[in-house]
Amino acid sequence: MKVTGFISLWTLVSLPCGRLANPAEHEDVVKHAIKLHRGKGAVITQRKQWVLESCRKLSGLLRQKNVVLNKLKNAIRAVEKDVGLSDEEKLFQVHTFEIFQKELNESENSVFQAIHGLQRALQGDYKDVVNMKESSRQRLEALREAAIKEEMEYVELLAAEKHQVEALKNMQHQNKSLSMLDEILEDVRKAADRLEEEIEEHAFDDNKSVRGVNFEAVLRVEEDEANSKRNASKREVEDDLGLSMLIDSQNNQYILTKPRDSTIPRADHHFIKDIVTIGMLSLPCGWLCTTIGLPTMFGYIICGVLLGPSGLNSIKSIVQVETLGEFGVFFTLFLVGLEFSPERLRKVWKISLQGPCYMTVLMIAFGLLWGHLLQIRPTQSVFISTCLSLSSTPLVSRFLAGSVRGDKEGDIDYSSVLLGMLVMQDVQLGLFIAVMPTLIQAGVSTHSSIFKEILRILILIGQILFSLAAVFLVCLVTKTYLIGPYYRKLHAESKGNKEILILGITAFIFLMLTITELLDVSMELGCFLAGALISSQGHMVTEEIMSCIEPIRDFLAIIFFASIGLHVFPTFVIYELTVLLFLTLSVVIMKFVLAVLVLSLILPKTSQYIKWIVSAGLAQVSEFSFVLGSRARRAGIISREVYLLILSVTTLSLLLAPALWRAAIMKCVPRPERRSST
Numbered sequence: 001m002k003v004t005g006f007i008s009l010w011t012l013v014s015l016p017c018g019r020l021a022n023p024a025e026h027e028d029v030v031k032h033a034i035k036l037h038r039g040k041g042a043v044i045t046q047r048k049q050w051v052l053e054s055c056r057k058l059s060g061l062l063r064q065k066n067v068v069l070n071k072l073k074n075a076i077r078a079v080e081k082d083v084g085l086s087d088e089e090k091l092f093q094v095h096t097f098e099i100f101q102k103e104l105n106e107s108e109n110s111v112f113q114a115i116h117g118l119q120r121a122l123q124g125d126y127k128d129v130v131n132m133k134e135s136s137r138q139r140l141e142a143l144r145e146a147a148i149k150e151e152m153e154y155v156e157l158l159a160a161e162k163h164q165v166e167a168l169k170n171m172q173h174q175n176k177s178l179s180m181l182d183e184i185l186e187d188v189r190k191a192a193d194r195l196e197e198e199i200e201e202h203a204f205d206d207n208k209s210v211r212g213v214n215f216e217a218v219l220r221v222e223e224d225e226a227n228s229k230r231n232a233s234k235r236e237v238e239d240d241l242g243l244s245m246l247i248d249s250q251n252n253q254y255i256l257t258k259p260r261d262s263t264i265p266r267a268d269h270h271f272i273k274d275i276v277t278i279g280m281l282s283l284p285c286g287w288l289c290t291t292i293g294l295p296t297m298f299g300y301i302i303c304g305v306l307l308g309p310s311g312l313n314s315i316k317s318i319v320q321v322e323t324l325g326e327f328g329v330f331f332t333l334f335l336v337g338l339e340f341s342p343e344r345l346r347k348v349w350k351i352s353l354q355g356p357c358y359m360t361v362l363m364i365a366f367g368l369l370w371g372h373l374l375q376i377r378p379t380q381s382v383f384i385s386t387c388l389s390l391s392s393t394p395l396v397s398r399f400l401a402g403s404v405r406g407d408k409e410g411d412i413d414y415s416s417v418l419l420g421m422l423v424m425q426d427v428q429l430g431l432f433i434a435v436m437p438t439l440i441q442a443g444v445s446t447h448s449s450i451f452k453e454i455l456r457i458l459i460l461i462g463q464i465l466f467s468l469a470a471v472f473l474v475c476l477v478t479k480t481y482l483i484g485p486y487y488r489k490l491h492a493e494s495k496g497n498k499e500i501l502i503l504g505i506t507a508f509i510f511l512m513l514t515i516t517e518l519l520d521v522s523m524e525l526g527c528f529l530a531g532a533l534i535s536s537q538g539h540m541v542t543e544e545i546m547s548c549i550e551p552i553r554d555f556l557a558i559i560f561f562a563s564i565g566l567h568v569f570p571t572f573v574i575y576e577l578t579v580l581l582f583l584t585l586s587v588v589i590m591k592f593v594l595a596v597l598v599l600s601l602i603l604p605k606t607s608q609y610i611k612w613i614v615s616a617g618l619a620q621v622s623e624f625s626f627v628l629g630s631r632a633r634r635a636g637i638i639s640r641e642v643y644l645l646i647l648s649v650t651t652l653s654l655l656l657a658p659a660l661w662r663a664a665i666m667k668c669v670p671r672p673e674r675r676s677s678t
Contacts, residue, residue, distance in 0.1 A: 065104050072097050095160045106149055113142055219247045270316040277307060277314060278562045295658055297398060297561045304565020321563050328560030329394055330527045331553035334509050336397045336419060337531025338542055351602050352420025356428060358598045363389040383637050386432055387646060388587055390622035393422045395654060399661050414610035418617045426524045429624055467519040474515055475529055483533050502548050564623050568651050572644055584652040592619040609668055616664035620657040621650040
């Protein structure tokens, strides 16, 4: 119709012009138009003929499919009535016929789905990107469903093949006499088959219809093999064991967590290689930092930088390395609590409670003020301020290793105040993690629901306070009735065997962190309280347990600080060095000034001199900002750029912390005490 209309319109336009043109030219134009019109008719005739032939072929295939389906149904009924076949043979044949039926039906559905997709594409507008995106999403969903069905069909074929092999074996066993060894092996084979059927979970079939489950296209990457022919058998074994890596369209990488066949032991070789590499490279890096006078932890961070995505990119199991590193935090805080006795905590509990709360409120107030001036959303300002208000407990605990107490009677030593405030910040961390879902909703809510959001936050704060009261009650009961008999039993059973003592203490740590996690308080607080409870049994008990746990803590702390280095990006820091240095110095100076101001108001007059040391210890950003930042980025609270800024500022503040700490120690601590505290 469009071609005909174009020719008619062109003819009408050319009529007035034909009076001015030559008769020969006019005749040529008319002949050309007639030729085009006849060509169009020929094309239409050919298209009609092609459509008729295609429809005839399609209808013939559909009729043939129905005939075959009827024959398959009759064959299934015949097999079920055949008395001469065993149950296993009947099962195999019926299963094979049903698979063929499914394949025929799915092939027919695929044809009509393709026709429907073509019709939908023709009705769309190529200029409408949203419509094209929706059409692409629908095609992708159809392809995913087709892939899942094909995968299920392939699995059923494998099962049918397995039944066929079993049927052949049974026929062979019936036709020949078995030896005693063959009979034993046959019984073992049947028992093994039953065991596999019992322990197999069918996780794929059980979860594919669960709400919220999405089908994704993934790439399966085998192990890198230099000689494919020489290692062909190895790859076949790994393919059967599922030791390859999966990569989705978002470039997320996955490894096996639970195999289908749990009877065969497996090991994640990527994870083993990563831990071995970190252990070997941490030695020269830590040695170098010790030589130039820096804490060894920075050598471990440098090790993570060299091996991470911004360096050699040799760490494959990043999530697993970070998970193992978390145990370094657990044992570090346990030893901090082991040195921080309840008597010391009771002496500074008011300062420990008031100081972090005042600092957090002031940081949020300054954050909202700057956010208003820079036109930043309030939720984003609150989140950034809260992240920056936290300080690193593992770092400060390393600074305080071997620190001395106050030498004057009635004085409050700075280590007690500093650790008490850091423990309270760990409590605030658990509170903030609990409030984060409401903060996410507040970011997208309207002004009419602000009252409801404030009420919800107050309710959450009440829940956290109730949880803290419950934790306090658990600690009181444990200290009064349980921890004494428990340790005496461990000590009696571990004479000449330290394994029982180490295992018993580790189990107690995990019990306390599980309790605090169930009560919606941070697991780190549970580890600290476990150490504080054990320290109540006396100095001898503390020394004995510390000698056993410290080597474990040291190794896991290496993994933890190396995992921090995996998230340090030197190229980004170099590109934005001026901005990052300005932001880092601003944050460090602001935290130092606020800490000095708050401590000046709450410290006794006789202990005012320690405010400089405590403020220097708090003037950095906690490594938990990595965790909070990643959650906030996934939730949409902060952008990618703000997330990278938080990571970089945190890293630079941790690098500046030793210098600031040493300066405070040099200024405020007398020379005899200085050597033991630095």
